[in-house]
Amino acid sequence: MGKVWKSAKELKESNVRWIDTRFSLQDPNAGKKLYDKGHIAGAIYLDLEKDLSDMNKTNGRHPLPDKDKLKYLFESNGLQYTDHVVIYDQGGMPFAPRAYWMFCFAGFPQVTLVKEGYEELVEMGLEVSTETSSYPASTLILQWNEDILSTREQVKVVSETSNGVLLDARSAERYAGIHEPIDSVAGHIPTARNLDWELLKEDGRFKEAVDVLSEVEAVVKQDEDITVYCGSGVTAAPLYAMLKEAGYPKVKLYVGSYSDWITAYPVDNKLT
Known part of the structure; x- marks a missing residue:
């Protein structure tokens, strides 16, 4: 790690x-x-x-x-x-x-x-x-280091081809489109999986990677190409950092994230 x-x-x-x-x-x-x-x-x-x-x-x-x-x-x-x-x-x-x-x-x-x-x-x-x-x-x-940045168009390719994994760092409720307090459209980028960044911390600090590894590996595997996103590219950053700490070699951040995606492309509410 x-x-x-x-x-x-x-x-x-x-x-x-x-x-x-x-x-x-x-x-x-x-x-x-x-x-x-x-x-x-x-x-x-x-x-x-x-x-x-x-x-x-x-x-x-x-x-x-x-x-x-x-x-x-x-x-x-x-x-x-x-x-x-x-x-x-x-x-x-x-x-x-x-x-x-x-x-x-x-x-x-x-x-x-x-x-x-x-x-x-x-x-x-x-x-x-x-x-x-x-x-x-x-x-x-x-x-x-361009290898750790994803653009909207790159994310669209991943979404349409499943050549890689999109990982949504928001709460399960926002991911599912049940509750959307900020953005004008509820849901998630099509084909994205969900891993709430809040699971990575407790008592005002981030957990050790070994303590969250089982939860992380249940959603994404080490050999997958992963692009993390959230609402605006902020809360996805801890997920990026934790995946790197856990030894995941291929991780990118979509800085524009969901708030950028919805300006150009449709969303999904189906749970993956």
């Missing part, structure tokens, strides 16, 4: 760059307020909607920024490929995994999610600061 999550106790390197991704979908300003109130010393803040999404785009609720915008984001924060990028949020949330996927997409070779949420990190004695961290700008030649 790969090591996606590590405890802060396991971080011995001197080249750690802390990334704070705390956020609230109900209050988009809450994360930055929390950061300003106190964060791990040296951490920069990456906002789900200002940094990890391009909210001016229309392909889904949290669209992926263009590569030039991402490059500028990393360079303006002084990030280097030699850094060990270590990401946290409140704990058991999808925001750090979303950033994790994006750093992997940008080809950063050392990216880790910490098992602990911010409050737990503070209790462990990590140094806290209220100063906004800033670093000299870097210059990056990014090696984009």
Whole structure:
């Protein structure tokens, strides 16, 4: 199994760059307020909607920024490929995994999610600061990892040919179209299977991969080509990370997800 999550106790390197991704979908300003109130010393803040999404785009609720915008984001924060990028949020949330996927997409070779949420990190004695961290700008030649990104058209091919598996990370009720609180159309992408991302966590942190493996393997096998999606490409990110932790070799994320799919193609309500 790969090591996606590590405890802060396991971080011995001197080249750690802390990334704070705390956020609230109900209050988009809450994360930055929390950061300003106190964060791990040296951490920069990456906002789900200002940094990890391009909210001016229309392909889904949290669209992926263009590569030039991402490059500028990393360079303006002084990030280097030699850094060990270590990401946290409140704990058991999808925001750090979303950033994790994006750093992997940008080809950063050392990216880790910490098992602990911010409050737990503070209790462990990590140094806290209220100063906004800033670093000299870097210059990056990014090696984009296109193999972990799926587009709407690629997803359509999987849906129509069953050449691969679509995995819906939303609740069973949303997947089945019984309850749809956000999107204008209820259901799921045709042929998709369902694995609720909430099953991956308990008590404010993500479970160990070995503890969810039986539930995961009941839905998808290790040798399948898997594309994960959710409503807007955020809560599918923990599922992506957990599959990688569990040693699944071929996993992609459809960032546009269901909110992008319904703008162009029909949905299904039949349970697979």
